[in-house]
Amino acid sequence: MAFGNADSYARFMGRFSEPLAPAFLDTVRTPADGLLLDVGCGPGVLTDVLVQRYGADRVAAVDPTPDFVAAARRRLPEADVRQGIAEELPWETDTVAASYAQLVVHFMSDPRRGIAEMARVTRPGGPVAACVWDHGGGRGPLSAFWSAVDELDLGARDGDRLSMGSREGDLPRLFGDAGLVDVEHGQLAVTVPMASFDEWWAPFEEPAGSAGDYLATRTPQQRAELRDLLRTRFPDEPFDLTVWVWTATGRSTSR
Template sequence: MFEVADAYISFMGRFSTPLAPLFADLGLAGVAPTSAVLDVGCGPGMLTAELVRRQGAAQVSAVDPVGSFVTAAAAAHPGAVVRQASAESLPFPDDSFDATLAQLVVHFMTDPAAGIGEMRRVTRPGGRVSACVWDHGGGTGPLSAFWDAVRVVAPTVPDESSLPGSNAGDLAALLVATGLHEVTEVPLTVAVTFASFDAWWEPYTFGVGTAGVAFDALSPEQQVRVVELLQAELGDGPFTMSATAWAATGVR
């Protein structure tokens, strides 16, 4: 029932799940544990789970434009309000939440400025708006090794390094431009251990996200070469991989 959600969890959830507590620490700073909060672009619910743990399900709302993700998040957190919607058109009145958070979604927004603007709109005055994106541009994101190998084999394949929020300062600039105050940006780093190369690599074959689509588009010979380069770099395992995200937060 949740094939797409399960594939995403296997692929990015192994990094975004440990990122969620770090991001929640930032995004809930100064926010009371009884306050209403919103998870924008919740996916199958990695950050949603952390917000429910801290605030209680009744105080948590979440949205995502992908129906299968909404179904998965709603099933996992039946006490929360989970709705299908885009960041650029949030289905909530003005001043509805004390904190609004977007984990690893700004770079997928059709209009990031509009999405952050909507997050500001639904946040109460004095409330907090926060977003984070992997450091694709700086080369320390969880997919950096993959993209390095792809660029060797197929230099013209577009990567994620220029996506909004993927470079230092991008998110802070977006938040400032929407009129938020006391804006700060910090790196958040997680480390994930893999028992073997195959355990790390398998989710790349699921066709999930920009990386999965890019790999599927390579010729069979190019795919083999990418795997050879990565295995030569990483070894058979076990190994630990670090990943850093840029996170920015501001006050309405």
């Protein structure tokens, strides 16, 4: 299941996405004027940074999940937050100065079409930017969890969407396929302090996301076995966890 609850998202992924947002935005040459669109905004993590930097009157956002839309509207009541999908953005062609997609490309039902839609609504020459966790390279927030699952339950995540589009080179290829030009790509790291293994593990008990889907199908004994294996892979004392994203930025072309 995707995250459908803003509070669950904040506890599970927000601890990583919140510090990522300003670093990701720093990789984009944001235009001095015009509307800035956050696609797949979730509860408004990147949207908030856009509002802080450029003002609510320049910021719009869209997400398909009603609870996320409501949370983003509460957080940023002056921004234009709408419900909708990346593959059918509710903005006219060439009406956006720049568009961004933080940690959402691999959740799109059709990533190429979603990026192409971002290019469509972005005015010619404007930047289209995205980032995804390096799940494919084993450096994402869920990598340790799924590595342990693979050891105990090989084949359990065949077809896992999180690995799709999240390996080195995937984003720039996708951008090229969607018609963007002058595509640049790179990587960013986010380091998050953890007080203990229990603090790291606690959000995995949430009934949300791919990890929640997997754990919901396992017995208490299987969940305990997985937790105990993971405990051996982290320090007993506080530790820092560093995770990585792949980034890509391209320019929209005239149509």
